[in-house]
Amino acid sequence: MFSCVGFAASSSDTPLHPFSFERRETGPADVRIDIRYCGVCHSDLHQARNEWGGTVYPCVPGHEIVGTVAEIGSDVSRFKVGDLVGVGCMVDSCRQCASCKDGLEQFCEEGLVGTYNGQDRHGRGNTLGGYSGAIVVDQDFVLKVPENLDLAAVAPLLCAGITTWSPLRHWKVGPGQRVGIVGLGGLGHMGVKFARAFGAEVVLFTTSASKVEDGLRLGAHEVVLSKDPEAMAKERGRFDFILDAVAANHDINAYLELLKRDGTLVQVGAPEAPMPVSVFSLIMKRRNFSGSLIGGIAETQEMLDFCGEKGITSDIEMIPMDQIETAYERMLRSDVKYRFVIDMKTLPASV
Structure with missing residues (x-):
């Protein structure tokens, strides 16, 4: 385990706040990512405020994650330290059902494992998302990000x-x-x-x-x-x-x-x-x-590759981490063109 700092909701009616927690160590099939930017999705607000029901607290939102590979497991062959990578809305699935075998993990018949507020399939508890300094994800749910694109503006591609x-x-x-x-x-x-x-x-x-x-x-x-x-x-x-x-x-x-x-x-x-x-x-x-619900991993990689070829990214407004509640309120008023992205350099070093 290693210590990580993020921003979390402790209940449905309290503001997000700095939060220290433990991430798992990098396993044989895992990629550890130092998060550089994380997009702000409307579903982050819904989950943090338990508007859909079922939120488990503390909740660390964020599923539009881009960053740099910091460490790889012994069985990882598609990534190396220093690669630009992304993580979207899911970090696991059963991998055995018809949907998973068709590359449509988002429709997993046992239920996808969300990047946050999801139940880890290996008994490691509730997943915690990208409003944090680092994340560890199975290599099969990590995506390669084209190097020619603005990394911050890539983040919302992982959901929007x-x-x-x-x-x-x-x-x-x-x-x-x-x-x-x-x-x-x-x-x-x-x-x-x-x-x-x-x-x-x-x-x-x-x-x-x-x-x-x-x-x-x-x-x-x-x-x-x-x-x-x-x-x-x-x-x-x-x-x-x-x-x-x-x-x-x-x-x-x-x-x-x-x-x-x-x-x-x-x-x-x-x-x-x-x-x-x-x-x-x-x-x-x-x-x-x-x-329609997001897309499978192969489809998401196809999208990122296309965006790299065509120079397509999201229109974004960068915010520091401590402005997340203001961003939520502005998002409710449709006062953003067109996606907030958090600069993770603004996270506190410790809590």
């Missing part, structure tokens, strides 16, 4: 990036398709970038006129204000695919109506309340309404 990449790839979004992206937040801005890079005609839907200029800058060919009934009516039946990245409650039927026959809407945003769906929106045009 793969969450949007996976459905766009699975449904084969590409040239000749008209694709809608709903919402311009941490997820949505990556959806716009990827859909444009894949060659689709990209239309951003937003409730905010202040985001029109940014939507066009990020790669949208057109921006539609979804609060404008006339603008929405003009888009009915025109889309092959829509990616909905909105986590707030909203009318999903307004977007289902925009799909062509056999078009697909995929939900990646996670509103708290169930969303009523008009069956007639589906059956009259044989439309599809689906969902």
Whole structure:
């Protein structure tokens, strides 16, 4: 075991605070990573405040992790000390079920092991995440980061990036398709970038006129204000695919109506309340309404490699560790363009 410093929530209603804890030593198949940057995901806030239920305290959030390999186990062959690497939303799975064997560990039938607030499969307790100075992860869940990219701006690719990449790839979004992206937040801005890079005609839907200029800058060919009934009516039946990245409650039927026959809407945003769906929106045009959850390890590596080739990263705002609660409150107001990233140099050396 070795001592590690991080920031943790001790309960659902107390601010995150400096926290000293023990990490396991590097095992034969493990990679020890000195964390340099960690993205701030909305799910970090949900978990820290127990808004989804089931949070185990103390909780050290963070699953958009990038850093440098500090030590490798005796059986590790794909990484060496000094490599730039990343860790996303999961650090283990059963590896034996059909989903795992298909490279879709996120759908593990026994349940993936989350990077934080997950139960270690080897009896080592609750997992603690990337708001910390270091982490030890099995090599099979460590990713190589292209050296030509801004490392801090890579961090959100490990969640926001793969969450949007996976459905766009699975449904084969590409040239000749008209694709809608709903919402311009941490997820949505990556959806716009990827859909444009894949060659689709990209239309951003937003409730905010202040985001029109940014939507066009990020790669949208057109921006539609979804609060404008006339603008929405003009888009009915025109889309092959829509990616909905909105986590707030909203009318999903307004977007289902925009799909062509056999078009697909995929939900990646996670509103708290169930969303009523008009069956007639589906059956009259044989439309599809689906969902998607991050991506498997191989798929995530494919995304990172593509980003390295195309020079794609997230738009970020860097914060020091002690500003995390302020970042959470700003995130709730959608006051970030478009992902907060914590500079781990600002962690205290000791507690």
